[in-house]
Amino acid sequence: MSHASSPMRTGSALHIALSWLLRNHIWVFLALTVLVFSLASPYFLTLNNMGNLLTQGAFIGILAIGMTLVMIDGEIDLSVGAILALASALAIGLQDHMGVWPAVILGLLSGAALGFVNGTLVALSGMHSFVVTLGGLIGIRGLVFVYSGENALMVQDFSYTEIPEVYLGPVSLTAMIFLALALFFQWVLSSTRHGRETYAVGDNIEAAHDSGINVKRHKIINFTLCGTLAAVCGILLSMRLGTAEPNAGKIWELWTIIAVVLGGTRLQGGYGSLWMTIGGVLTLAVLRNGLRLLNTPNYVELMVMGAVLVLALALDKLLNHREGS
Amino acid sequence: MTDAILKVKDITKTFPGVKALDKVSFDIRPGEVHALVGENGAGKSTLMKTLAGLHQPDSGEIVYQGKTIQVAGPLDARQKGILLIHQELSLSPELSVAENIYLGAWPTNRFGVLKKRELRRNATAALEALGCGFGPDARVGTLSVAMQQMVEIARAEAFSANVVIFDEPTASLTDTEKDQLFHTIRSLKERGVGIVYISHKMDEIFDITDRITVLRDGQVQGTLDTSETDLNQITRMMIGRTLDTFFVKAKEEFGAEVLRVEGLSKQGLFRDVSFSVHEGEVLGLYGLVGAGRSEVVETIFGVRKADAGTLYWKEGEIDLPAARQSIDMGMALVPESRKEQGLVLMMGGRENTSLPHLRLFSELSVMNRTKEMAVFEKYRSALSIKTTGPDQPVSLLSGGNQQKFVLAKWLCADPKLIILDEPTRGIDVGSKSAIHELIADLAEQGLAVIVISSEMPEVLGVSHRVLAMSEGDVVAEFTGDEMTEENLIDAVSHHTQQVAAE
Numbered sequence: 101m102s103h104a105s106s107p108m109r110t111g112s113a114l115h116i117a118l119s120w121l122l123r124n125h126i127w128v129f130l131a132l133t134v135l136v137f138s139l140a141s142p143y144f145l146t147l148n149n150m151g152n153l154l155t156q157g158a159f160i161g162i163l164a165i166g167m168t169l170v171m172i173d174g175e176i177d178l179s180v181g182a183i184l185a186l187a188s189a190l191a192i193g194l195q196d197h198m199g200v201w202p203a204v205i206l207g208l209l210s211g212a213a214l215g216f217v218n219g220t221l222v223a224l225s226g227m228h229s230f231v232v233t234l235g236g237l238i239g240i241r242g243l244v245f246v247y248s249g250e251n252a253l254m255v256q257d258f259s260y261t262e263i264p265e266v267y268l269g270p271v272s273l274t275a276m277i278f279l280a281l282a283l284f285f286q287w288v289l290s291s292t293r294h295g296r297e298t299y300a301v302g303d304n305i306e307a308a309h310d311s312g313i314n315v316k317r318h319k320i321i322n323f324t325l326c327g328t329l330a331a332v333c334g335i336l337l338s339m340r341l342g343t344a345e346p347n348a349g350k351i352w353e354l355w356t357i358i359a360v361v362l363g364g365t366r367l368q369g370g371y372g373s374l375w376m377t378i379g380g381v382l383t384l385a386v387l388r389n390g391l392r393l394l395n396t397p398n399y400v401e402l403m404v405m406g407a408v409l410v411l412a413l414a415l416d417k418l419l420n421h422r423e424g425s
Numbered sequence: 426m427t428d429a430i431l432k433v434k435d436i437t438k439t440f441p442g443v444k445a446l447d448k449v450s451f452d453i454r455p456g457e458v459h460a461l462v463g464e465n466g467a468g469k470s471t472l473m474k475t476l477a478g479l480h481q482p483d484s485g486e487i488v489y490q491g492k493t494i495q496v497a498g499p500l501d502a503r504q505k506g507i508l509l510i511h512q513e514l515s516l517s518p519e520l521s522v523a524e525n526i527y528l529g530a531w532p533t534n535r536f537g538v539l540k541k542r543e544l545r546r547n548a549t550a551a552l553e554a555l556g557c558g559f560g561p562d563a564r565v566g567t568l569s570v571a572m573q574q575m576v577e578i579a580r581a582e583a584f585s586a587n588v589v590i591f592d593e594p595t596a597s598l599t600d601t602e603k604d605q606l607f608h609t610i611r612s613l614k615e616r617g618v619g620i621v622y623i624s625h626k627m628d629e630i631f632d633i634t635d636r637i638t639v640l641r642d643g644q645v646q647g648t649l650d651t652s653e654t655d656l657n658q659i660t661r662m663m664i665g666r667t668l669d670t671f672f673v674k675a676k677e678e679f680g681a682e683v684l685r686v687e688g689l690s691k692q693g694l695f696r697d698v699s700f701s702v703h704e705g706e707v708l709g710l711y712g713l714v715g716a717g718r719s720e721v722v723e724t725i726f727g728v729r730k731a732d733a734g735t736l737y738w739k740e741g742e743i744d745l746p747a748a749r750q751s752i753d754m755g756m757a758l759v760p761e762s763r764k765e766q767g768l769v770l771m772m773g774g775r776e777n778t779s780l781p782h783l784r785l786f787s788e789l790s791v792m793n794r795t796k797e798m799a800v801f802e803k804y805r806s807a808l809s810i811k812t813t814g815p816d817q818p819v820s821l822l823s824g825g826n827q828q829k830f831v832l833a834k835w836l837c838a839d840p841k842l843i844i845l846d847e848p849t850r851g852i853d854v855g856s857k858s859a860i861h862e863l864i865a866d867l868a869e870q871g872l873a874v875i876v877i878s879s880e881m882p883e884v885l886g887v888s889h890r891v892l893a894m895s896e897g898d899v900v901a902e903f904t905g906d907e908m909t910e911e912n913l914i915d916a917v918s919h920h921t922q923q924v925a926a927e
Contacts, residue, residue: 293537296524300517307515310479311529312500370519 126363126379129412133383137390144393151270157385158278161378162333163356164363165278165285166215166326168377171360172289173322174302174369175229179218179236180330180356181349185244187211187334189344192253192260200260207338208331214240215327219320229323237353244346253344261342274336279378281329286374298322302369358405359384362412383412428491430455430619431476431507431588436485438471445471447643448485453588453619458610460630460651461623463640463663464714464879469623472640473590476621477509478502490587500529503580506587510577512596518566523548525565526579551582555609571602578609581618589613590621595629599693607633625715627656627921628896639663656918660713664881672861672886675868679889680704682740683842683873684756686725689734694720695897698734702842702873707864709888710877711913717897718877719761722844726758727751739841752781757835761846761877768819768827775801775815778834785838804833808863825856832863843867844875849883861887881910895920 121128138145163180170177191207198206218236222229255261266273289295297318300308309315338344363380365372387408391401429452438446446468453459461469474480476487478496486493489505496502502509516525524531526548532540548561557575565573574594581589591610595603610633614620622634630637631651639646639662646662685701695717702708712718723729725736727747736743738754751758768777779786779797786797801815808829812822819827828848835843845864849857864887868874878884884891885908893901893916901916903909 291539291541293531293533293539296520296531296539297529299520300524300528303517303519304515307517307528310477310499310511310515312498312503313529370517 124364124373124376124379125415126376126383126412129415130379130383130386133386133390137386137393141390141393144390147270149389149393151267151272151275153382153385153389154270154275154278155272156389157381158272158275159333159337160352160355160359160384161278161381162281162329162336163352164359164377164381165281165374166322166329167353167356167360168363168365168372168374169285169289169298169322170229170326171357171365171367172298172302172369172372173319174305175222175319175323176233176357176367177215177218177229177236177323177326178233178353179214179240180326180333181352182237182240182244183211183214183327183330184334184337184349184352185344185346186214186240186247187331188338188348189244189248189253189346191335191338192255192344193247195260196256200257204335207335208328211331211334212324212328215324215330216320218327219323222323223316223319241346241350248344248346250346252346255338255342258342261339264336264339274340277332277336281332282374282378289373294318294321299370302366303371355384358409362409364416383408429453429488430490432488433472433476434486434488436472436475436482436487438475438480438482444643446475446482449640449643449645450485451638451645451648453621455587455617455619456614457635458614458620458622458633460634460637461621461640462625462627462630462637462659467640467663468643469640470592471643473509473592473621473623476502476507476588476590478507479509503530503584503586506585507590508581508584508586508588509590510574510592510594512593514570514573514577516565516573516576518564520565521561522552522559522563522565522568522576522579523561525576526551526561526583530584547583548579551579554582555579555612569602570597571599571605574598574606575609578613581613586618588619588621590623592623593625594622595624595626603629625713627659627713628924630659631656631922656921657914660914660918664879672882673865674887674889675705675707675865677705677889678869679706680871683738684725685737685740687735687737689721689724689736690732691720691724691729692732693897695724695894698899700892700899700902701737702875704841704871704873705868706890707868707874707876707888709884709891710875710894711879711881711884711891712894712917713879715896716894716917718894719846721894722758722846722875722877725751726756726844728758752838755839755841757838757840757843759831759835759843759845759848761850768831770820771818773814773816774805774810774812774819774822774830774833777819777830778804778837781834782838800837801833804829804837808833809859823852823856825852825859828852828856828860832860836867840872842873842875844877846877847879848876849878849880857883881913885910885913893917896924 143149163184167177167180187207187210190210191203194203194206214236218233221227221232264273268276289298297308297313300311300313301315301318305315334349337348359380360377361367362383363376365376387405388401391404432452434450435448436446437448449468449472461472463469471480475482476496478498478501487496494505496505496507517528523544527544532543534540545561552559552561555575555578557579559568559572565576568576594606598606610620622630624630634651636648637651637654637659638648639659641663680703682701682703687699689698690696698721700708710718720729724731727745727750731745736745769780775797778801786793798815804810805812810826810829812826819830848860864874864876876884876887890902890904891908891913892899893913895917898920900920903912
């Protein structure tokens with residue numbers, strides 16, 4: 101019996117690193133893609149481009165943080181793209197009436213409120229989150245069109261767009277916010293009661309319930325977090341663009357899910373981490389950025405991305421199978 | 426005599442349509458192992474779930490350590506020191522051993538941040554107290570079932586439980602693992618923990634328990650000291666005397682042999698099973714749950730693989746079949762758990778009836794609805810099934826009517842042998858006798874029928890010949906006047922005592 105745990109205790113640093121890589125295979129995949137694009141394009145591996153890449157990836161990344169929490173719970177949130185659009189429209193549309201920061205806070209609150217509604221519906225009605233948030237995806241998008249009068253809203257005061265123009269070397273404020281949030285929520289997952297609950301609920305909901313975990317409240321919290329993070333993403337996007345398009349963030353929920361799944365978080369729940377999600381987000385960003393640098397036509401880009409997704413998941417099966425045996 | 430640590434007084438619990446517990450009272454003393462026995466549906470699980478806070482009783486009270494308590498929920502029960510070890514383990518495979526021991530009750534500071542070191546230290550202490558050979562960091566999903574069970578038992582240490590309830594703990598353990606479990610149970614007992622032990626396996630109950638409480642139909646039949654009773658008495662109390670039902674037996678006109686089984690064995694499930702069944706004959710297979718009855722017929726049908734044995738179909742030797750072949754040959758198995766194995770609940774009766782024989786009802790893969798409807802109507806009237814129409818989802822039907830559709834679906838392929846596993850479990854009396862009549866009809870039409878049942882009057886009432894099974898062995902065969910309840914009980918209990926003595 102004792103040998104089951106002994107490798108973990110006595111394992112060398114190399115062994116620990118290897119088993120970490122096996123569970124976070126996406127980083128291997130990421131290194132490979134970086135290598136390929138570095139060889140293919142001289143502009144790829146430059147500080148400037150790396151900075152751009154991080155900023156581009158940060159938007160999907162922030163959505164992916166919330167999505168990871170919800171997916172470890174065994175649920176899904178398809179409404180993040182629409183929530184993003186609403187928060188961004190509110191932040192820009194309201195700032196003429198009440199000033200920049202109150203508008204931003206209202207935008208954030210709208211995301212939290214919609215996330216709360218999603219979570220409450222899922223937890224209390226017993227409907228699958230796929231259905232509930234699919235409704236959210238359509239309904240909230242409709243709300244955005246109503247609010248914006250089907251037009252893109254423009255900022256009047258352009259100092260708004262300068263807020264995220266803070267750089268640490270090549271790293272933008274947006275990218276820093278993404279990384280900071282990712283690290284914070286990784287800490288939540290690994291070191292707090294809420295984090296343990298997340299895994300327990302997604303892994304074996306019966307056991308979680310029988311252990312006295314308030315499964316419903318727990319899910320509502322994670323959906324609320326996911327909605328809030330979507331609003332954060334929307335507000336950062338509105339700052340970056342200076343406009344709020346009613347169509348902003350359309351199908352971003354799909355890219356977000358792809359990034360999370362690419363990272364290795366299990367769709368059925370119970371397994372995953374933000375290390376994996378960061379890896380997935382960066383891989384996605386590298387692919388998009390690299391293919392554009394090579395002037396790949398849009399449709400080829402989509403084909404490559406599709407193939408990569410399937411490949412990465414096949415790799416996941418292969419590696420985890422080996423780890424299991 | 427020591428005072429009881431936990432007393433249950435007159436607990437009643439009703440679910441829609443069923444009185445699961447009817448004024449149940451019993452008590453657990455510190456340092457005793459108290460068995461709770463009864464047939465399926467007797468109320469054992471409901472009682473345990475009530476103690477563990479998973480159900481709230483309608484009336485009655487629970488007295489724990491001298492005080493009347495309310496068990497608000499599972500965590501509350503655990504914190505009070507009442508721990509239920511589920512039959513299907515209640516663990517999170519992706520979390521570590523330590524995290525699972527404290528599942529839902531992790532030590533944290535007031536901001537909800539885990540105290541990882543404390544968690545690990547306490548878990549290590551609990552594991553060491555039990556003498557577990559694994560550490561707190563292993564992922565539970567990588568452990569064997571027996572080790573996972575130890576993780577649950579470690580909760581008893583971690584929460585200083587005073588009462589530990591084991592629900593069928595040996596169901597998936599090997600013999601060595603079982604010995605280790607019993608060792609653990611005895612050491613818990615020595616420390617004054619009160620243990621409730623639920624099992625169908627009588628040898629275990631006589632091996633490890635001090636007292637036995639028998640439940641039947643939600644009522645306590647009695648509590649006895651294990652040393653002062655025997656299997657015979659317990660079995661009688663469990664099964665009881667049901668009201669005499671009128672049974673129809675088919676005429677004894679047997680034709681050629683349909684199936685013969687010789688020396689069928691499967692390690693750990695059954696040994697050296699031999700019998701034969703003829704056209705027009707109803708063969709009863711009696712035994713308590715866990716005797717290996719279902720496993721034997723599943724092996725014959727090809728759902729399970731045997732280690733050894735020969736099958737003869739119409740006097741010709743055949744390879745042990747796979748399920749598809751056995752259907753084609755003319756065998757039908759109506760399983761015990763019709764909801765899980767027998768019916769697609771969302772489908773209507775028409776689609777369920779044709780499901781195993783789609784080839785008979787289709788041309789070039791296109792379903793022939795007229796044919797389907799004809800067969801549906803035929804069995805609806807033949808078995809007098811109460812349904813609003815061919816497409817009413819079978820989930821809306823009563824247990825008896827569901828069971829009739831299960832029969833219909835196998836009958837419409839014209840089988841030569843039909844095996845019915847607990848055909849009347851959980852259905853109302855009216856449907857029961859309809860199914861008994863049907864069994865007689867089938868036999869008179871020349872089918873060979875095997876009926877498995879743990880209801881003695883039923884198996885004696887419908888069969889021409891009865892085999893008694895116990896602990897995986899066929900222990901006796903009775904025909905004619907020898908077919909009495911006394912003989913069956915004696916054969917089974919005598920054998921169990923022998924096994925226990927070994």
